[in-house]
Amino acid sequence: MGLVVTVERDVCAGYGNCVVLASAIFELDPDDNVAGVVEGAPVDEHEDAIREAELDCPARAIVVSRKQ
Numbered sequence: 001m002g003l004v005v006t007v008e009r010d011v012c013a014g015y016g017n018c019v020v021l022a023s024a025i026f027e028l029d030p031d032d033n034v035a036g037v038v039e040g041a042p043v044d045e046h047e048d049a050i051r052e053a054e055l056d057c058p059a060r061a062i063v064v065s066r067k068q
Ligand code: SF4
Pocket: 007, 011, 012, 013, 014, 015, 016, 017, 018, 019, 026, 034, 035, 056, 057, 058, 059, 060, 061, 062
């Protein structure tokens, strides 16, 4: 029942909202200003913030699903 969180790199526009809302989960790559999910991020513990970031992403680049 774990959460699966990904950022579509080709869609992300680097606004950084996700990093502001969930800094433990998302980070911006300093090389290309594209967001990604922090390796080993405790996604299940931050579901509310992740859902908020998903809704707030202007590019709709954050994809959240659940492991079956
Ligand atoms: S809020 Fe969306 S567009 Fe902005 S950095 Fe995060 S994933 Fe990228």
